[in-house]
Amino acid sequence: MRQIPTSRADAVECDRADPLAARHGLFNLPDGIAYLVGHSLGPPPATAGARLNAAMQDWQSDLVRSWNSAGWIDLSERTGGQIAALIGAEPGEVIVADSVSVNLFKLAAAALPLARRYVLFVEEDEFPTDQYIAAGLAGVSGAEVRRLPSGGTFDALNAGGVYLKSAVNYRSAEVADIAAHEREAAAHGALILWDLSHATGVLDLALKADGARLAAGCTYKYLNGGPGAPAFVYAAHDIAGLLRTPLPGWMGHAAPFAFDGGYTPREGAARFASGTPPILSLAALSGALEAMDGAPLSALQAKARALSAMAIARVQAMGLEVLSPVEDAKRGGHVSVRMAEGYPVVQALAARGVMADFRAPDTVRFGFSPLFLRYAAVWDALDALADILASKSWDQPQFHARAKVT
Numbered sequence: 001m002r003q004i005p006t007s008r009a010d011a012v013e014c015d016r017a018d019p020l021a022a023r024h025g026l027f028n029l030p031d032g033i034a035y036l037v038g039h040s041l042g043p044p045p046a047t048a049g050a051r052l053n054a055a056m057q058d059w060q061s062d063l064v065r066s067w068n069s070a071g072w073i074d075l076s077e078r079t080g081g082q083i084a085a086l087i088g089a090e091p092g093e094v095i096v097a098d099s100v101s102v103n104l105f106k107l108a109a110a111a112l113p114l115a116r117r118y119v120l121f122v123e124e125d126e127f128p129t130d131q132y133i134a135a136g137l138a139g140v141s142g143a144e145v146r147r148l149p150s151g152g153t154f155d156a157l158n159a160g161g162v163y164l165k166s167a168v169n170y171r172s173a174e175v176a177d178i179a180a181h182e183r184e185a186a187a188h189g190a191l192i193l194w195d196l197s198h199a200t201g202v203l204d205l206a207l208k209a210d211g212a213r214l215a216a217g218c219t220y221k222y223l224n225g226g227p228g229a230p231a232f233v234y235a236a237h238d239i240a241g242l243l244r245t246p247l248p249g250w251m252g253h254a255a256p257f258a259f260d261g262g263y264t265p266r267e268g269a270a271r272f273a274s275g276t277p278p279i280l281s282l283a284a285l286s287g288a289l290e291a292m293d294g295a296p297l298s299a300l301q302a303k304a305r306a307l308s309a310m311a312i313a314r315v316q317a318m319g320l321e322v323l324s325p326v327e328d329a330k331r332g333g334h335v336s337v338r339m340a341e342g343y344p345v346v347q348a349l350a351a352r353g354v355m356a357d358f359r360a361p362d363t364v365r366f367g368f369s370p371l372f373l374r375y376a377a378v379w380d381a382l383d384a385l386a387d388i389l390a391s392k393s394w395d396q397p398q399f400h401a402r403a404k405v406t
């Protein structure tokens with residue numbers, strides 16, 4: 001049974017009963033901070049620092065030999081294996097490499113020749129990079145791009161092209177039904193390239209079981225991999241062997257140290273590796289993923305839903321308009337609220353130790369990363385929001401000055 005706290009005492013009780021409660025201790029969050037931006041940049045678990053330091057030590061002591069002695073050469077694949085367990089994929093179906101943007105390009109280019117139509121589809125409220133990549137790929141491939149209305153992918157699958165689609169929308173947090181989309185895609189010769197950036201680490205994903213064949217996702221949000229942590233590629237075994245990356249760098253070659261002039265791709269998703277992997281970032285990411293070891297995906301999803309349901313009830317009571325689905329099963333890990341004065345409100349919250357983010361023109365997002373958040377801390381953060389709104393304390397000049405990153 002889902003338990004939604006309706007008082008602070010309830011929230012404290014939920015913390016006591018929380019099967020993930022001990023994970024909070026793996027993060028050294030500064031005192032007095034309610035970190036509601038795990039959907040943007042997750043905080044560092046101690047295990048991330050430990051692995052990063054160990055890689056530094058290897059670099060210091062074993063120098064270039066570390067590619068072999070510390071297993072750096074396989075770190076992208078090993079880390080991909082850790083992520084595979086979090087998305088319902090099999091070993092060999094996930095590789096860590098590059099950014100989401102670059103991975104979307106590689107995957108979409110590789111998918112185009114396999115779809116029934118040489119057309120890229122993307123919804124108009126999809127994360128901007130997905131839209132830019134679709135347009136950029138169209139420019140170099142000659143594929144056509146068709147814009148779809150928000151939520152229009154499912155109905156357009158019968159056109160049989162390649163579809164870039166977020167499993168959780170970055171703005172609204174709306175969840176797409178992966179299995180239903182994949183059934184429809186299979187019936188029409190369409191291929192869906194899932195953007196899992198806002199879904200990984202917070203949803204009970206079952207990519208393989210749902211019939212998903214291609215995906216990319218980021219690791220610096222709910223996976224806490226660190227700023228600019230490398231992204232991942234998922235390519236299902238049944239399709240990977242047919243995919244030709246448009247960026248066939250040497251690290252995706254079956255034998256990079258044969259220095260062969262001809263290109264032979266590696267097996268599985270590993271063919272989407274391109275250049276030399278960023279070992280220090282990978283080490284931090286691999287350590288961060290250890291903080292999730294043994295945390296059931298169902299528990300992560302249930303806690304994110306309980307926290308966000310609590311937040312929705314409270315912000316609605318403050319008279320705010322919630323832009324995210326109120327039905328739990330349709331919502332990812334964050335809650336978006338419409339606030340015309342969202343930017344100064346977010347600054348005023350930060351001054352009280354509550355970190356949220358603002359997405360122009362009028363959206364404030366509160367992220368409910370289940371691994372480290374406590375119910376009582378979230379309850380208190382919402383008290384602070386109520387106070388800031390009631391007192392209008394956000395309306396001070398220092399809260400209106402815009403920074404580059406919002």
Ligand SMILES: Cc1ncc(COP(=O)(O)O)c(C=O)c1O
Pocket residue numbers: 099100101102127129130166170195197198218231
């Ligand atoms: C849904 C989504 N896709 C893609 C990206 C961009 O990822 P990257 O910067 O790794 O290219 C983001 C970044 O926040 C995102 O939210």
